[in-house]
Amino acid sequence: MRLVGLDQINGTEVLGKPIYDIDGRRLLNSGVSLRPAIIQKLYEKGISSIYIDDDISEGIEVNSLLREETKNHAKLIVREEMHRLSHKSTLDYSRLAGVVDSILEEILSRKIEMINVKDVRMQDEQTFAHCVNVCVMSIALSARLSLTVQKVKSIALGALLHDIGKALLPPSLLNKTDALTESEMTEMKKHPIIGYNLLKDNADTPATTKVAVLMHHEHVNGTGYPMNLTSDKIHYSARILTVCDEFDTAINDKKNENVLRTTDAVEYLIGASGHIFDKSIAEEFIKMIPIYNEGSIVLLSNGIIAIVVKNNPVNLTRPIVRAFYNPKTKTKYSKVHIIDLRTELSIKILRELKVNVNEMIDS
Ligand SMILES: [Fe+2]
Numbered sequence: 001m002r003l004v005g006l007d008q009i010n011g012t013e014v015l016g017k018p019i020y021d022i023d024g025r026r027l028l029n030s031g032v033s034l035r036p037a038i039i040q041k042l043y044e045k046g047i048s049s050i051y052i053d054d055d056i057s058e059g060i061e062v063n064s065l066l067r068e069e070t071k072n073h074a075k076l077i078v079r080e081e082m083h084r085l086s087h088k089s090t091l092d093y094s095r096l097a098g099v100v101d102s103i104l105e106e107i108l109s110r111k112i113e114m115i116n117v118k119d120v121r122m123q124d125e126q127t128f129a130h131c132v133n134v135c136v137m138s139i140a141l142s143a144r145l146s147l148t149v150q151k152v153k154s155i156a157l158g159a160l161l162h163d164i165g166k167a168l169l170p171p172s173l174l175n176k177t178d179a180l181t182e183s184e185m186t187e188m189k190k191h192p193i194i195g196y197n198l199l200k201d202n203a204d205t206p207a208t209t210k211v212a213v214l215m216h217h218e219h220v221n222g223t224g225y226p227m228n229l230t231s232d233k234i235h236y237s238a239r240i241l242t243v244c245d246e247f248d249t250a251i252n253d254k255k256n257e258n259v260l261r262t263t264d265a266v267e268y269l270i271g272a273s274g275h276i277f278d279k280s281i282a283e284e285f286i287k288m289i290p291i292y293n294e295g296s297i298v299l300l301s302n303g304i305i306a307i308v309v310k311n312n313p314v315n316l317t318r319p320i321v322r323a324f325y326n327p328k329t330k331t332k333y334s335k336v337h338i339i340d341l342r343t344e345l346s347i348k349i350l351r352e353l354k355v356n357v358n359e360m361i362d363s
Pocket residue numbers: 162163191216217
């Protein structure tokens with residue numbers, strides 16, 4: 001299985017993972033042939049990438065931290081609660097806490113070494129999918145930082161609720177596709193305070209959760225908002241959240257434009273750590289991000305094109321890969337051509353390729 005852009009499909013592939021609509025209904029089953037009519041339907045839903053099974057990716061598994069059912073349920077509850085908030089100005093806090101409990105139970109029941117951070121999203125579920133993804137990442141990161149389960153839970157809740165204040169902003173502002181004007185930007189920047197005010201008098205919400213929502217856009221160099229706080233004035237829960245929030249936005253862009261490759265997003269984190277992000281938190285986060293996701297197509301330094309089979313948690317730039325094509329000699333390799341970059345130190349990955357593999361081999 002591998003994740004590809006819809007523009008990289010040539011019709012011989014089958015769907016690798018089922019696709020659900022925003023209400024959790026299964027739109028397409030895995031194993032469905034990706035005929036042009038189906039691709040068109042996916043485009044219409046605002047989906048730009050999907051998991052496929054094809055010859056090249058045979059035998060490769062892509063694991064995410066959360067089961068699809070749990071993820072769908074979480075998205076649904078976040079959507080319903082944001083909707084309720086914008087219409088009636090009330091929030092059923094216990095439902096959201098229940099979502100966090102089910103996510104926590106699933107994630108913390110196993111050892112987390114890496115987080116697969118790419119997500120397949122429909123246009124109309126971007127906001128909720130983002131909240132759930134930030135929640136999953138912040139749990140993994142908080143657990144890695146050896147925080148107590150209670151603290152992890154408070155931060156996870158903050159992650160799920162971090163943009164809740166946006167529910168009270170005008171929809172025209174949230175849905176605007178052009179760049180925001182200065183006054184619109186000022187309005188938008190109120191969402192952490194609005195979110196905090198919604199939660200501050202709720203006795204069931206932990207203080208850590210409230211402060212995480214309030215401070216999730218603060219930067220350690222003082223350039224963030226709403227209070228321009230610096231370094232240790234920013235609560236650690238918010239420093240964790242900022243890293244996860246910005247990373248998810250970088251790799252799963254709202255309008256499916258300007259999506260960074262994982263390598264570029266990690267480079268951004270490294271460059272901004274100590275300025276925007278807490279350095280030690282960003283460093284720990286980067287250790288959990290597979291630079292090359294399993295199933296990615298990569299160009300090796302010996303000119304051969306390979307697919308990433310299995311990541312190596314100790315060194316994320318040197319996974320096990322399977323060579324399949326040499327464009328210079330036009331040689332195709334059989335599936336036994338495995339290269340373990342942990343031991344094959346004379347070869348390295350130059351970069352990830354976003355290409356239509358079949359077209360490349362046939363040309
Ligand atoms: Fe935000």
